Amino acid sequence: MGVLDRIRAENSLTSAEEMRLLREEASPFSSLYDAQRNYLSRLQEQGRRPVFGGLLSKDIGSYGGSTVKFEGITPFLRGILTPTAKAFDAPSMAARGLIPAEDMQSEALGTAALSAIAAPSAKVSAPKSAMKLAPRRSSEDISYGDAYHFMKSNEMIGDKLMPPSEGARFDRLGVHVGTPRQAEDRFRLQVGTGSVEDIDRDLALLGKETGVTLPLKVRAEKPFTIKDLEEFGIDIDPSISSRSFEIDGETVLSEDGVREAMNAFADARGLDLEEGLKVFKQELTDKGYTNIPYVNMIEGVRPSETFAKEFKYTPENVSNIMLVERTAGDPEVIRSRFAQFNDAYDPSIMAANTSKSAGILAAVSNKDPNKALKGELDPIGYQNTKMRKFLSDTDVKFKDTGENLPRNPISWEDMENKLILPFYGDRTSRGLLIEGVDDIKFDDPVYTEGGVDFMVGPAAQQDRAIWASNKNIITRIEDEATKAQRDTGGEDVYGVTGSMAPDANDFATFTGATMAELVKGSKISKEATKKFNDTMRSLVDPDFVGLRSPKLREWVINTSSPKRKAFIRLMDSNPMQAEGLPSPAQGRYAVTDPTQKDLGSGMFGLGVSKIDTSEPLLQNVSKGNILAARVPHSTYNTQIKGDYTGSLPPVPQKLIFRDVYKPREGLLDKRGLPLTEANMSHAIKTIMPVQRITPEILENIMSYLERQGQ
Numbered sequence: 001m002g003v004l005d006r007i008r009a010e011n012s013l014t015s016a017e018e019m020r021l022l023r024e025e026a027s028p029f030s031s032l033y034d035a036q037r038n039y040l041s042r043l044q045e046q047g048r049r050p051v052f053g054g055l056l057s058k059d060i061g062s063y064g065g066s067t068v069k070f071e072g073i074t075p076f077l078r079g080i081l082t083p084t085a086k087a088f089d090a091p092s093m094a095a096r097g098l099i100p101a102e103d104m105q106s107e108a109l110g111t112a113a114l115s116a117i118a119a120p121s122a123k124v125s126a127p128k129s130a131m132k133l134a135p136r137r138s139s140e141d142i143s144y145g146d147a148y149h150f151m152k153s154n155e156m157i158g159d160k161l162m163p164p165s166e167g168a169r170f171d172r173l174g175v176h177v178g179t180p181r182q183a184e185d186r187f188r189l190q191v192g193t194g195s196v197e198d199i200d201r202d203l204a205l206l207g208k209e210t211g212v213t214l215p216l217k218v219r220a221e222k223p224f225t226i227k228d229l230e231e232f233g234i235d236i237d238p239s240i241s242s243r244s245f246e247i248d249g250e251t252v253l254s255e256d257g258v259r260e261a262m263n264a265f266a267d268a269r270g271l272d273l274e275e276g277l278k279v280f281k282q283e284l285t286d287k288g289y290t291n292i293p294y295v296n297m298i299e300g301v302r303p304s305e306t307f308a309k310e311f312k313y314t315p316e317n318v319s320n321i322m323l324v325e326r327t328a329g330d331p332e333v334i335r336s337r338f339a340q341f342n343d344a345y346d347p348s349i350m351a352a353n354t355s356k357s358a359g360i361l362a363a364v365s366n367k368d369p370n371k372a373l374k375g376e377l378d379p380i381g382y383q384n385t386k387m388r389k390f391l392s393d394t395d396v397k398f399k400d401t402g403e404n405l406p407r408n409p410i411s412w413e414d415m416e417n418k419l420i421l422p423f424y425g426d427r428t429s430r431g432l433l434i435e436g437v438d439d440i441k442f443d444d445p446v447y448t449e450g451g452v453d454f455m456v457g458p459a460a461q462q463d464r465a466i467w468a469s470n471k472n473i474i475t476r477i478e479d480e481a482t483k484a485q486r487d488t489g490g491e492d493v494y495g496v497t498g499s500m501a502p503d504a505n506d507f508a509t510f511t512g513a514t515m516a517e518l519v520k521g522s523k524i525s526k527e528a529t530k531k532f533n534d535t536m537r538s539l540v541d542p543d544f545v546g547l548r549s550p551k552l553r554e555w556v557i558n559t560s561s562p563k564r565k566a567f568i569r570l571m572d573s574n575p576m577q578a579e580g581l582p583s584p585a586q587g588r589y590a591v592t593d594p595t596q597k598d599l600g601s602g603m604f605g606l607g608v609s610k611i612d613t614s615e616p617l618l619q620n621v622s623k624g625n626i627l628a629a630r631v632p633h634s635t636y637n638t639q640i641k642g643d644y645t646g647s648l649p650p651v652p653q654k655l656i657f658r659d660v661y662k663p664r665e666g667l668l669d670k671r672g673l674p675l676t677e678a679n680m681s682h683a684i685k686t687i688m689p690v691q692r693i694t695p696e697i698l699e700n701i702m703s704y705l706e707r708q709g710q
Helices: 003-010 015-026 030-045 073-095 101-118 180-191 196-203 226-232 255-269 273-286 452-456 458-463 471-487 502-507 509-520 526-539 552-558 561-571 574-578 584-590 658-664 677-687 695-707
Strands: 048-051 056-059 144-151 175-177 212-219 244-247 250-253 291-295 318-322 334-336 396-400 419-425 430-437 440-449 465-469 493-499 603-611 638-646
Touching: 015 030, 144 175, 144 180, 180 212, 226 250, 226 255, 244 291, 250 255, 250 291, 255 273, 255 291, 396 584, 419 471, 419 603, 419 677, 430 452, 430 509, 430 584, 440 509, 452 458, 452 465, 452 603, 458 465, 458 638, 465 471, 465 603, 471 493, 471 603, 471 638, 502 509, 502 561, 502 584, 509 552, 509 561, 509 584, 526 561, 526 574, 561 574, 561 584, 658 677
Parallel strands: 419 493
Antiparallel strands: 048 056, 144 212, 175 318, 212 334, 244 250, 291 318, 396 430, 430 440, 465 638, 493 603, 603 638
16 A cells, blocks of 8 residues: 555645655655655654754754764765656646646746756746646636535534545545535434423433534536546446436436436546545546536435335435545635635635634625525524624724733644643633623623633733643643653643634533523513423432523522533523523624634634643642642632643644544444544543654644744
8 A cells, every 4th residue: 555545544644744754655756755755754763853964863852962863874875866856847747637726836946947957048937738736716606606614523623625535435535525414404403302391301411512603605617427437437337327316407427326326427437436536526626527426315305205106316415525626726615604705725714704803604695584594594503593783893992901911922843742631612702891882881801711811811910820720631631741750851842722612611600691691681571480490400410590580690690600601501401591691602602712613623823821830739728738729710629730832823723732642543433323423522631642743743743834824
């Protein structure tokens, strides 16, 4: 198995990086490239890096010449010959579509420089025959259509929709999108066919995931249809043609028809089905195909409807497989409906929104909220149920206390070879006084105590406290950091914050206090109040004081985090929202750090601190050898000390915690389905891995940030 096959099996690199490896494997200089990769990999395993072009090496992170070692003339020569070899084979590789768009300029200059050496009088410029790259397109020239995608997880990790890495080959072709009715049917397969009220009753308090439907814009300029089969060497025999339907004068394959085409492609190339899938996807995108339409005979149509003699499939029954793993340097095929579309090549579906200050939540819609979809009203998922208005229209009134020190921007390059621990936290703000939401003015402002900015708040300034949580979590952090230091001879360990889902704010006392103030200012009927109170007292807390009690805010602050969570989640149910109870999304949104309001879950980096395991932990109340914190946290009872380092550009967790991802790629859950990002988040929280930021991890992070324009 080649390098590209191994990397794709591990599903750890982006398509551009895969193309670079494929280019090297296809080159006549592949043995040179392979030897250089093996040499660099060996050095990395030894904790060393090349210097002076590979003639010497030294320990990563060391300074001076104390660890320098002579590597020999061979690595040095390979280091010189590698770029020269790439300059030689760039024209043929470009013609075969094996050079990523972002490499075109440097590759062209390399080839041009080589030409200049051969003919010194020649002007150095990119050879036209070598780089036949299509002109960069503007989003204004692209016609995007509406589509919907149902995602089984409530949380979107990262910022690009990708097909599963395991499971049915048909599902792995790309991201499946369709009509609102098809998305709803997928939702029903996830949660059941009962009434919305029954589903809410069963799931709201349990916190079970219901999934999210995302409204999208898709580029479907070049669909792959039955007439394109011959281009791929596929004979249109009855096994394929019989699995198609005529819709508005076009022949559209069914799901089974697409499967048969995939099988026929593999047979025609003499490949097994798995390898055939990889090559088929590659060739489709190499040739610029954007999507595969197919007749969806399961979702969006009832079996009883198809029995009617006059029944015919219509365009409403067509779904599309969007070929998102682009290889030809052309524009992306999926965008959020809320994007501004000022960069058609940006891989993030959430990039370039209509407001630079508020991001995706500030998307302007002329729709009546009553006619808008849930995902249009609340694109990030602040509320489990459908909101009554656009979340972006929420007006939060607050004052900044000015208690926090400013964040210190740093680069991921500063973290190379350092050890990090995940600090999962909610996305709440710190040091704000929430005075009201929309037309509800709070009787008493709500003081926020924060997640990321806890590292620069009063507790950090007075006690060097960098993180707060319950004692078992903080003790675990201390134990893992101590073990890592012991195993590495005393290396520093850094805590790096990661964003949780918006409803993780429910654990905080001040989120509960905000909801209590919203209740106080809302018009709720006596019947709705009784229904809510009865449910709380029968399922959550028999001593619940009641919605209209003057002690509601006191109860919600002093109760346990699980009961506070249940209080908010019960409001976040269709029966209670229908009765006019306050929107939990607005409460969560009000206490959210403004820089995280449209941040995806599982994004790491906004807060970084060096953990000090030599210092004792702090508790709200002194006990034994644990000292009392001078600035106690109202939600969490224990704090750990350290020193604030800075704030990094946030990146998806999958780029960082490779030691967790690699052993789990390809595994299935209890239902026999591929593991989701939510499963990976749970694994990271459970294992609490100490991860070294290796040069490979750093390279992937920097490539990601470059694609984001950061």
